[in-house]
Amino acid sequence: MDDMQSQTQVDVVIDESIINIPAHRHREIGTKRSSSPVLARFHAGYFRISLSFCGQALLWKTIAEPTGASFAPRRLLSMFPSKAFALLWSIALFILVTLSLLYILRCFFYFRMVKAEFLHHVGVNYLFAPWISWLLLLQSAPFLAPKTFPYMVLWWVFIIPVVALDVKIYGQWFTKGKRFLSTVANPTSQLSVIGNLVGARAAAEMGWKESAMCMFSLGMAHYLVLFVTLYQRFSGSDRLPAMLRPVFFLFFAAPSMASLAWDSISGNFDTPSKMLFFLSLFLFTSLIFRPTLFKKSMKRFNVAWWAYSFPLTSLALASSEYAEEVNGEIAHGLMLVLSSLSVLVSLALTAFTALHTSMLLPDNDPIFLSAPNNLQSSASKGK
């Protein structure tokens, strides 16, 4: 790790020196002259944006489904026009494709940076984010029914990287000397669990119960370990920079996705799903009542703010399934509140991003994820 750090540091120097030289860079990236090109500043954390949009697409697909609810506002929501939903889905697809292309290009040109991301305790978890987004998009596709052949193929295409990453990362947790779970655990580690759970849900939709159970149990076993470790906060709060506090919302994203996955696997929203949903609700309430935790990160706009959106969406999804099952007024009311909250937050974040586009790709990303900057800053801080 130290070698890699020093190597990458050296790399940065070299890279920066050749930035102004090659003209072909402009053709590929299309940026103005800045201290480092977009690709160098882009990192997997930007997939939070695609996560949010794909999550929103799935939420609206679920809400717009015809429902047997007696609650009037709920029935109103199910009349959400399919054209609007198709538009939303297309926007999500477009964003995801753009981000994926950018990242592929980054892999080609700045592979060392990608590698450094992989070795970082926060960055590695965001390598799951593209696959989660693709799986969510697949599940919410308006034209692709679950039991069709293209769906299955695409599922395989997206699930294999997830499993490969699982094997690598989970194995590292308890075998690799420098990357034990107790040292690297942080709230973003729950993204790996979410990846498994989303894959399980997609498989269950296809009717593949065994694969679904396999992914589910894999995710839940590691979620158990991770939950305990994160709650213990063994290494204190210094593993996560203050700017990344929004990722605490992932604490309640994981149980809600688990609740949804179990709901798909078992066919109805029974007691384990309810329990997971309630846990997620409790953690959400607990975080909502701690605004000071997030104060520091709210001072400057940065892409980490997008971390607020996806967990809220998954909680809203779980609550909609819960309301379907229980069919009480409180449940429906809760679902409405959570859904509107998630939509509002996503819209607000979109507005913020549109207003602060210049800040979206900061030169020196304060939150790490541009590996060399972080390594420089971490070296200077003497971590």
Next chain:
Amino acid sequence: MVEQCCKWVDMEDNKCQNLLKQDSPEELPSLLKYIESKTVSGFDDIEECGSLNQQLQSTARTTPTSDPVCALAKRQEDASQATNSERLHSVSISMPSSPLGNDLESNRKVLLMDNDEMDVSRKNPNFRDTPVDVSSKQPKQAKFHSQPIPVAVGIAYVDAVCSTGKASGPSEGQLRNSRIDEFKDKSFDSFKTWSGRLERQLSHLRGKQCDPEPEVNTTQNSEIEVLSVDRYFDALEGPELDTLKDSEGLVLPEDKQWPFLLRYPISAFGMCLGVSSQAILWKTLATSTSTSFLHINLSVNLVLWCISIGLTALILLIYSLKFILYFEAVRREYYHPIRVNFFFAPWIAFLFLALGAPPSLAKNLHAALWYILMSPIFCLELKIYGQWMSGGQRRLSKVANPSNHLAIVGNFVGALLGASMGLKEGPIFFFSVGLAHYIVLFVTLYQRLPTNETLPKELHPVFFLFVAAPSVASMAWANIQGSFDYGSRVAYFIALFLYVSLAVRANFFKGFRFSLAWWAYTFPMTGASIATIRYSSVVKNPVTQSLSVILSAISTLTVTALLITTILHAFVFRDLFPNDIAIAITTKRPKKSKKQFHLSSGNSDAKDIEASLKSAGSDGEGTEVSLRSISVDKK
């Protein structure tokens, strides 16, 4: 030693005088001479001081300054050895257990309080104490008795004495007394609600005369700070974190008995838990099919239930008084890493009362009651679990201790009650939250992380709390699911295993000081018995039935033994409510340079002081030089 002390005091005559001249204009020669003639015979003598006492009570004194002198000479016993004898020797110096803990000002206050307590005939309207513990036996066993007073502290005492004990006339005596009152009040003011302002309001409302505003407000305000959890770990030790470490001091006087409310800990609610769980046990014994062969009458349950209602009401009332009048003390208990868990105890006790209600009453319980009972638990656990998850200094790896089970078990008890009342979603909510956090806590406690500072190294009755959560969870799950299915059985067997593994180590549970919190550790045993009875009604055979009878007998016997011990401590030993040291720690660690003043052995120290004083000059500066040399010596 006594003689040395007197000699020292005598020797210090001139020096003291000089030093005092710097501090205050009063003169002392008569004071010290009085010591010389009187001290030897009356130094440790209560009667002597008692006679001095009586002298004090009449204000027409020719040498009224003698009382402070006597105070200089006498020591008061450690306040925790409470007896019921009269207050005869209130003339004494309250030497702090570690003199570094208290600054000179608080020493002064202490001294003056002692002077006030001498005045037994005067009824002080603001005097809130029960008759302070005073021992009539020779306080030779007392830790701080008859030790040479370090020069600086001694001089401060004398100074304090001088400033109040100047006059000989009755009016001045009364003035002194009222000032003494004032100072006495102020010592506990930092713990009173709004620094005593509420209390003054109340006494004003009652028509009594208001005391003037406290002058020492600023120093006391500094005590009203947020205590970080590290301070508790640094200052306290022991399995319940209630024993003061040697190097620490308190903000309240240690050798006085504090007001009753200040000594009343939140762990008193453990008694409610213990008794009300017994009510549930006897109800289950009477109504369960598997124990019907015992022919237990439901009246036992009724009696126990009424007793527990009364007890809970009483304890709640007293604690509410403490909450209203001594809010600062409640706050400090809340910041204590172990006591905070006991804040769940009142609500769990209410839940137990609802669970243990006689069957005729239990039918009519309204569902709204459940929501009302669970909302305080919900709010508390939002706060506490959130702290575990995100709080830097109160994260779980640091503060995890077996008492945290009290914070978890409330969820399961609430789920049990809700499910037995017929609710569906709410019980599942609390069950899932409790289960998730129980898993975290269980793993953390089993790990015994090296960063964990609160786990007792040896076995302690608090470990019985391990049995609480799985046994109640098994019953709650059985009620939620409608039958004692596999989930319940898994949880029950875990509880049984933990119980057995603790019971076979029963001989390790020795040598611990009894405290009220022990009551809280009995309800897990009762819970395990109730779960066994539930299990035996499903799996009915002689083994399970006998097991349920045995466990019930053990739990009842334990509660009875505990009751006897409590009564003993309450009425015979009179130390059921010792000074609650855990809430009175200082906010800052006492400075290391004062460590030398901690005199643990009398003689050698006296000689040292004497020698250094002899070597010093005869002027005031010399005294200061000797002070410094003493500090050098002690290093």
